[in-house]
Amino acid sequence: MNEGEVVLTPEQIQTLYGYASRGDTYGGWRYLANLGDRYADNAAAIVGKDANLNGLNLWMKKGVENLWDDTVGKKTRLEKFDRVALQHFSQYVDLINENNGRLPNTSEIERSYYKAVTYHGVSSSAAIDLVINRSLPDMADGYWALGLGIEAERIHNEQAVNNPNGSESDNRKQLISALDKGFDGSFKEKHFTFLQSVIMDVTKLGVEYTIDGWQKIGGWGNGIINDLYKSVAKREWTGIFEIVNNNIKQFRDLFPNPEGWIDDGHQCFAPWVKETKKRNGKYHVYDPLALDLDGDGIETVAAKGFSGSLFDHNGNGIRTATGWVSADDGLLVRDLNGNGIIDNGAELFGDNTKLADGSFAKHGYAALAELDSNGDNIINAADAAFQSLRVWQDLNQDGISQTNELRTLEELGIQSLDLAYKDVNKNLGNGNTLAQQGSYTKTNGTTAKMGDLLLAADNLHSRFKDKVELTAEQAKAANLAGIGRLRDLREAAALSGDLANMLKAYSAAETKEAQLALLDNLIHKWAETDSNWGKKSPMRLSTDWTQTANEGIALTPSQVAQLKKNALVSLSDKAKATIDAARDRIAVLDAYTGQDSNTLYYMSEEDALNIVKVTNDTYDHLAKNIYQNLLFQTRLQPYLNQISFKMENDTFTLDFSGLVQAFNHVKETNPQKAFVDLAEMLAYGELRSWYEGRRLMADYVEEAKKAGKFEDYQKVLGQETVALLAKTSGTQADDILQNVGFGHNKNVSLYGNDGNDTLIGGAGNDYLEGGSGSDTYVFGKGFGQDTVYNYDYATGRKDIIRFTDGITADMLTFTREGNHLLIKAKDGSGQVTVQSYFQNDGSGAYRIDEIHFDNGKVLDVATVKKLVQQSTDGSDRLYAYQSGSTLNGGLGDDYLYGADGNDLLNGDAGNDSIYSGNGNDTLNGGEGNDALYGYNGNDALNGGEGNDHLNGEDGNDTLIGGAGNDYLEGSSGSDTYVFGEGFGQDTVYNYHVDKNSDTMHFKGFKAADVHFIRSGSDLVLSASEQDNVRISGFFYGENHRVDTFVFDDAAISNPDFAKYINAGNNLVQSMSVFGSNTAATGGNVDANIQSVQQPLLVTPSA
Structure with missing residues (x-):
């Protein structure tokens, strides 16, 4: 059995035969669908009753009915449809039984339906499976089955029925006409209600695979011949599927699913449920x-x-x-x-x-x-x-x-x-x-x-377990799925006159303020439909501990023991009053969660008051979720009904022109209502393809600011809504995303996602992320402190930054910080940071391909790379590229960074910090007190003038301190320290753990010019009072020593100081006892090097 394959047990097959024997085809198909048979989802829709169907399922059923009516007549459908359906279901079960529990493939399904219709004397032109299969002969095999939701592994390429009635063209026309009629009847007059039902169907049945199939089928529609377009009243196949496929997704984004609020509700109830132990123990x-x-x-x-x-x-x-x-x-x-x-x-x-x-x-x-x-x-x-x-x-x-x-x-x-x-x-x-x-x-x-x-x-x-039969009027009411001990909202309202009246009043309220004034009452009335409402004794504060058979203990053993001992602290009057005030909300939350808070146990007054806090926080979250999820079914629904469809370039698209007019019409008499309604539609609906909406909101914001009403409007919206308006996301299409000016123009986030998007940050500190596609980031005057994240690894894309409002390149500076590109306005009014622009030297997935200006000038990546390596008189950060670069810091305290190539890094004037990369680099500090770091490679570090810090790191490095009192550290590798005339008073730290040989080279000095002096554990090489080198820790051990000393007239390698005996006050001591402060006696000198070494034996100064 393949992973995920549905294989029925003998018992399950017998259950199916039971459905067949009872003639319950709908129940049988639904049973199969619940077991994971995707084809059964659609089959159940076709045989189901209209009252049980919505959206896609209802459309499919109507399409099949129209197909029968058009091909064999309505009378035949009424007489024989149910008999054909039952026989097909029975044969389908037989196939499962014959296949040892495995589901039939597409060829077997086609044969079964053909057998069912022909057995009852019905033309095969009425067989929906056959018609779909014959309507799409130029598609890849199996696409029809994907469209009906069948798994790919069940698709069989055999054409089971060779001669269905009707030609290929007739089959196409019949199918499209049938679906077209069904679509008109379901959608044309009440498109919002229909699409809402569609989304409900998709969510409940989990049939996203059907959407995937429709995408494939929709792609074929472009090849339908022109006369077929005309035959279906100018609505072609691809248009139908694009509506169901693309526009449904937009509507799904537009408003919250009434079923989906439960997930939010469960999340908001989590703290309340978690605190059961403190509320009930x-x-x-x-x-x-x-x-x-x-x-x-x-x-x-x-x-x-x-x-x-x-x-x-x-x-x-x-x-x-x-x-x-x-x-x-x-x-x-x-x-x-x-x-x-x-x-x-x-x-x-x-x-x-x-x-x-x-x-x-x-x-x-x-x-x-x-x-x-x-x-x-x-x-x-x-x-x-x-x-x-x-x-x-x-x-x-x-x-x-x-x-x-x-x-x-x-x-x-x-x-x-x-x-x-x-x-x-x-x-x-x-x-x-x-x-x-x-x-x-x-x-x-x-x-x-x-x-x-x-x-x-x-x-x-x-x-x-039971369903409430709703009247046509009740079925139109706003709805939320039931939770806890509460029915679905509209069902509960059908059984409660008080709730029905409150829901009607809430739905009719025209402003946010009016709805919020009714919200608590609505929440309470729904809670009162709980069958336990009013039957429970008031929650008591008690230390009387009991446990029944169907209760577990949520308290720790010590807490239980404390309760049994009646050792609880007493509550203050203020705490009791606070708890009393929360009793009603506790009862409401019990109804929504299906719990019973009969007794409050507590270990301290703080515990008791924390329960009140959790109660109030949970209730507030509940109210927020109910408000937001009813919003598009109540106050904002009249706006949604103004959205229509139009055909452009043979494609259906959403038409928002009526929506803009609706908001502007409201604004004429109630600007605040229009402002708040539009803001909440954008914040909670996220209709991201409605570009005009954000532009309209930006206009409303500007008008409100001019009228001095903006702050008042923001207070009505609340902080959360304002924060949501500061963030928006695009779709897979080409979107225009704009900062609408909320939150005092701060912290706006725009996400383009797929498509060729235009992102307009506007004023404020914005975050712009284009996603995939060729995106354009637009910045005008006063654009603020913005961040662009442009990750897109696709080939062929072209991403652009466009500066408007007369901004030209000479008004900006281009610098680099790490891998980020910084574009700053010279007048200090803003900065754009393009994150990771220079990843892979500007050829990576984060690059911006071009930067455009109003005067027509365009900067490509190569030009930008040159600009960011130009120094100024200030403190610069300059970076080399992988191929090798020459960087000149110029004036100022600069930071220069090498890369993998062989770089020349010149600090010039100022106190500079220079960092080599992985190549063989040359680092010149120049004037000032500089810090040079070699890192990997065989580097040359020249401190120049000033008191410099040189660190060679890995590799065989050459370190030249230059004038000034310098610090030189070679680290690993065979390093060479070079000292010339007037080198100053330098310190060398030469600790290393490798076996490499290090050299100290005195250029312009003879061996007799330099004296070796021990100072504690250090070795000092002195050429004069002004010029000397201290080798730090030289006498600690071999890991600190310099191996070779080179002079103009001699080179001394690994000198054995142990042979030299300090005579009198001579300071050089036995090398065999590094670190010993005990002077040796005697005056013998190795004859082989006496002529060189004798001048080194000097008397230390007092």
Whole structure:
């Protein structure tokens, strides 16, 4: 089996046959879709009822109905469509069975549908799969299947049916006409509602692969012949798919998905849920009895939100996310109402099992014990209820029992269930615990594990089991998905007159201020639809600690002990008043999270007040999320309905001209409303292809500033909205992104993404990132402190910086800092930093290809590279290139940096810092107190005049201190220190760990001119009182020594000072005892070098 391939089990196939026998084709296709069959998504849409469909699915169904009506007639469709659909589904299941659980390929699907229509006497021209396949003969094989969502590995190139009715051209026309009619009926008059439904469909079904298929199909549409364009009322195939493909994506960006707010909601509820232990001291768990069916122990899975198991544990009609038993183990269950389904926790064995005395069981074993009719502590055939027991093995892990998942104990070879157990409290991982463990006996005499579980509960992710039938009017109401113990907003409103009235009033409110004034009431009214609202006792402050069977302890042992001792501090009156003020919000959050905050436990007053803080913070985040996610369904929806479509160059595009007019119309009577509405549409909708919107916003900002209203408008918007307006992103198209002037013109971020984008930072400190494509960055006067990030590795792109408002090159300076290019206005009004421009010497992915000016001048990369190497009279930073460069610092304290080539780096006047690269470089300090660093390579360092610091680093370097009191350090390599006349009082530090030989060269000096003197651990070579060299640490050991001393008349290599005996006050001591301060006696000198060395034996000065 291939990775990700869907292969059905025999039990799942039997479930499908059950759907077929009941004639439930829609249910069968949906069952397959939930198992991962992508084709089934579309098949379910085609056979579904209109009331159950929206958007894409409804469009597809209407298209199929139109195809039948156009080809075989409406009467035939009404009489035979359902019969054809049922036969196709039944044959599809047969194919799965014949393929040992594998899904049919495209050829098999085509053959099945052809067989179904022809069996019932219907023309094959009505077979949607065949028509699509025959409509696209000039496309690559399988594109039709990708369009229908079928996986690539299921695409088969065989043409299963050789002679479908109708010619190739007829098939094309019929298909496009059918989809066109369906599109008109669904979209033409209510495009916003239709597209909103489309996005809902895509999100719910997760069919992004279908969008991918449509992109491929849409690309083919350009080849359709002209007469086919005319035959479908000037709307060609590619136009249809571009609307569904590109414009839907734009609409998806435009407004938040009503389903998607839950993700934000869960995030905002996270602190509240996390603090359950401080608010309640406990957390809720579910408590069923489970059996190990495969002999590897009872295994569980984590609660996974909507992607995992949801089950109604407590019988309130709400399925919530839960930890669950893995697919290879099972839950002991009993179908009490005989409907063939395990409805809720009452039909499991656990703490939701009601006992005969009306109480609830403490745990699963206590629940099962009540069925022991003969009192032998074993449940077997001797007990009346034994035959009614089942094991639920949830094979697809959805929390919904299917017929094939419920097995009798006899089928599983289970003879008896032992009621004996022991408390184990074993952590199973994934938030689940094995509380009690026992065993059961099989018919073969072996035993296996049975245990009572504590399963993790996630009440945030919830789905009501029943659906509320909505009237046409109710279905138009704004909606948010349900959460916790709350239904979807419009369903809850259908059941609550108070909520319905509040939602209607909120939706009708025309300004942000008006909606915010109603928001708390709306949130509260939705919370009041919680079935537990008003039934709970007020939250109490208590130290009375109790724990029930379905609760885990979230406190530490010491905290529990403290509670049991009643050792809690008392709260101040102020703290109590603060908590009392938060009680209502706590009740509201309980409804949204499905929790119950009955008791507040606390270790200190600080703990108690922190709960209030978390409560208020969570509530504020909840209010913000609800406001933002209702915004485009309420106050801003009239604007959205002004967006239409137009055809340009045979392509459909969004037309925003009506939207601009709508905002300007509102501005005539209420400038603040227009300003706020437009700002929030741009901030939260992010309709990035609406370039005019940001330009319009910039105009509104300027007008508001002139009228003295800008600050007032910003206060209405709030800091978060203002911050969002300072950031905008582009699309895959060619976008124009502009700083609209919010946030006092600071911290604006523009992201171009794909396409050839134009980014206009405007005034302020902006961040501009073009993304891929040929992008243009525009800067006018007063552009501020801006940063350009232009990473784009694609070939053929051409990125440009354009200076406007009369800015010319001579008004700017071009400098380099590291790999960044800095373009500064000489008048100090702004700077553009192009990050990493010089990566790979300006040929890398970050470069700007050209810089343009209003006077027509263009600077290419080569010109910019020259400009940034020009010195000034000030402090410059100059950088070499990899091929080798000559840099002249000139006046000022400069920084010069070499690269990998052989560079000539001249500091000239000033106190300069010069850094070599990896080549064989020449560093000249010139005048001033300079610092020269050689790094890799065989470098020549010349300090020149001044007190200089020279460091050769790696390589065989030559260090020339020059005039002044210099510090020279050769580091590794065979280094040469050169001293000439008037070299001053220098220090050499020659520590190295390698075995290389270092040399000290005195140019213009004879050996007799230089005296060797020991000063502590240093060796001093003195030519005069003004000129001497101190070799630091020379007598510490061989790692500090200079090996050869070169003079004009002699060279001394590795002199053995140990042979010289200090006579009287002579200072040179025995070299064999480096560092010894004890003077040797005697006066013998090595005869071989006496003539050279004798002058070196001098009497030290006092």
